[in-house]
Amino acid sequence: ANINRKNRDGNTPLHGAAFLGQADVVALLIKNKVEVNARNGQDETALGTVAPEWNAGVQRITQFFARILQLEIDIVAIKAARPRIAETLRQHGGKTSEQLK
Template sequence: MDQSFRTISRRGDVSELYRLIQRDGNVLRRFDEVEFIETPLLVAADEGCIGFAMEMMKLKPSFARKLSQQGVSPIHLSLEKGHKEMVLRFLQMDKDFVRVTEKNAENKRLDVLQILIRMLKKDYYREEVNRKDEDGNTALHIAARNNQTQMLKLLLSSKADKHATNQSDLTALGVAEQHNNRESIRILRGRFIPGVSNIKSKWEKQIAKVSKQSVAILACFC
C-alpha cells in the first residue's frame, strides 16, 4: 500500500478516498490481486476508524476476508485492539466474518475471548457460549482439547455447559481425558470452584449492553 492510501485510511478520510477513486477507478483492484496484503480496511480496523471501514466495506466487501502478510484479518485486529463498536458493525454486516481463519489459527489468545464475553449481554451468555460447530463441539470442548485452562475457567464462569456432548458423544471432560490433559480434567471436574465466583463476578460487572450477535463466536477463539 502506498503511503497516501495508508495515511487516509489511518485518518479515516472518506472524502479523500473518493477523490482517489475519481482519479483512478481501479485503485482498489490491485488489493484483490494479492492473496496476503495490508488493505485500507485493515488499516482502518487497526485505528478504529469505523466510518471509513464501513464505507470501504460497501465498496469492497471482499477486503473483510483478506489477511495481511502476518495472517491477520480486519475483524480479529479490531478485537485485539479492543474496538468493540467496530466488531459489532462487522458482525451486523456479516456474522461469518468472525470465522475468517487466521494464518496462525492455533495461537488463540485469552484476551480476545475476554473481549467477546464482555460484549455479550448477561442473559445471552448461556446461548452463545454453548453454540456448537459442525462436529458438535462447543467452545468448552475446544478449550479442553487444547488444554487451555484459563479459557476453560472463563467459559465455565460464563455458563458454559460442561455436560454438552459432541458428535462423538463426548463431553468436554471426555475430550480432556482422551487427550490426557490433566489440568483441564481437574478444572472440568470442578476442583477450581472456589475461584469461579470471583471470576464470574468480575466479568458480569463488565458486560456491555449490546445487540444480540450470532453463531459460535466464542468457539472461534479457543
C-alpha cells in the same frame, strides 16, 4: 454470543479449549455458565476429550487439528495442562459420556 454454540461436528468452545489445553479459556467459559456436559457429535463431553491418557495418537490428533486451524501450539504445554483442565471440569460437575449414562 452463545458460549454453548456447536460447530458442525457438535463441538462447543469448551470442547475446543479443553482439547487444546487452554486452561484459562476453560475457566472463563465455566465462569460464564457454559454447559459443562454438552456432548459433541461423537457423544463426547469436554471432560471426555481430556480424560484419556496422553499418548502418541492423542498427540498426532492434537497436531492435526492445530494444522487444520492454522494454530501455533506448544504440545508440551497442552500435555501438561490436560490433567489440570480435567480436574477443573470435574470440580464444576463435568463428567464423561460414560459417566452420564
